Structure formats: structure tokens, C-alpha cells
Amino acid sequence: MNETETMKEKEMVDAQAGPADPIMDPPASPSATATVDAKAKRIDAEDLNIYYGDFLAVKDCSVNIHPNKVTALIGSSGCGKSTFLRSLNRMHELIDGARVEGKVLLDGTDIYARNMDPVLVRQQIGMVFQQPNPFPTMSIYENTAAGLRLNRKKTKKTELDGIVERSLTGAHLWDEVKDRLDKPAGGLSGGQQQRLCIARATAIEPEVLLMDEPCSALDPIATLAIEDLINELKKRFTIVIVTHNMQQAARASDYTGFFNIEKSGDPGVLVEIDETEKIFSNPRLKETEDYVSGRFG
């Protein structure tokens, strides 16, 4: 991702109110380790065509995203994974000239319906970006509460304190920052900043959490910590994660979708999506098999 695109993501957060793969033992299946705390919502995308001006970036995409599961999106660079992800919470339309055709249903309600408020949509479908992007001069506390401050008119200080502590605890960051909540977030490490962004996104209790390569700036230890966290978070949220890391997709997700592109300039197409185990052991398409086994390009 280039710097301009990263800047755009920073602006999008305002609007929203990897490293080498470590070698390790195969994990237990994600579903085996998490039980559901609260039923989150499902997403059904129907016939999505996603454009930048005249350029069709993602074509005819229909997919069911299951509640309280982790869905990983994989595919080579430029095939439309981030574009698709941003269409799921109406962030795509924040880009000049960008538009979406088709439907995205959140538990059956079309988020693109004329009477839907995009700000409310983004409260229910939160996003964490590739580069940790806290507000660097703002305190750790204020960063965690930033979405709440934008979304709610008045929250009592004691209530806010509780939500901040809960969100930072949920993001496995509380113990590391509880004595310096008033210090700038810019002083945290990259992995801590990414967990802070996850705390910020979860503080507003969305139904769905979209994560665009959340571990690409992190070392293998921090990456595993985030994967553990994702496994915890799916008890409360529906999660969609974009990753270039095949081991991560295999470890951390229940379902995996493969985006492909025929040739440069063509639109990206979600060519196969299935249970992660199936995608990595016996996918339907040869192109999926080639990609997940590293035989591509």
C-alpha cells in the first residue's frame, strides 16, 4: 500500500467515528476454541460491482459472511480485497468518484438503502486498517474513547472509564498501558498501537469488525497475539480479515475467500470461498490451489 492510500485510510478513520511467517505447529481449529458470547450479525453481499470512476475494480461479488466466524480474504496484490472490504461498511464511497452497485445486507437490511445513514452503518461495521493509525498526540485513553465521543452525545465519565478499561482489556493491552493512559498514543510500539486501534474499533461495540491486513506491520510474536485476540473477539463480533499471510489465514479463520484477477486492468473476482480447511486442503479450483500453495505469479 502506498503512502497516499495510507493517508486516505487515516482520513477514513475520522469519518468512521508481513513479516516472515513464523514456523509453528498447526493450531487447533478456531471454531474449537471459541464459544459465542453474543450473536453478532451476518453480512450477505449480493451482486456487488465496485468502481473507481469508470474502472471496475471488483466484479459480480456475492458472498455470505457468517456471524461469529472469521472470514479471511486472500489474493494477490491489486485484486480488490481492500476495495471489497471498504464496500462492506460504506467507506468506499468516501473516495472521490467511487461507487458501488448491488446490495450489502446486514442481517437482511441493505446498508446501501436510500434511508440508511452511512455513519450508523460504520458504527455497526467497524474497521481496523493495515497500518496502526492512532491519533499520535492524543492520549491512549482518548484514542480508545474517540469513536464513542464521535458517536454518542454524552457519556458519563465513569461509564467512559469502564468502556475504555473493558476495550483495552479485550484488546490485551490494558496491563501494558493502565499506568499511562494519559500519555500520547504515539509513544506505543507498533503492535501496541495496532491493539489500541482494535480497542478503539471495539469500544463502540460494532456487530462486524473488518480488518485489512492488521498484522502486516507486526513481528511474529505480535502477529500471534493479534490472532489470539481475533479468536477471542469472534465470540462477540463477526470478523472479516484481509491477509497476505497464508499461515495466518489457515490459523485464524473459519472461512477463506480467494480473489483473483485474470490480467492487469481486469476486475478482481471472488472465485472461491469455502471453509478454510477445504480451501487449504482440497479447493475446488486449480488457481486457488496454486495460490495457497505458493505456486503463482
Ligand SMILES: Nc1ncnc2c1ncn2[C@@H]1O[C@H](COP(=O)(O)OP(=O)(O)OP(=O)(O)O)[C@@H](O)[C@H]1O
Ligand atoms: N483510490 C483509488 N482510486 C483508483 N483506483 C484504486 C484506488 N484504490 C485502489 N484502486 C485500484 O483498485 C484495484 C484494487 O485495489 P485494492 O487496493 O482493493 O487491492 P488489494 O487486493 O487490496 O491489494 P493489496 O494486496 O496490494 O492491498 C487496483 O487496481 C487498484 O489500483
Ligand SMILES: [Mg+2]
Ligand atoms: Mg489492500
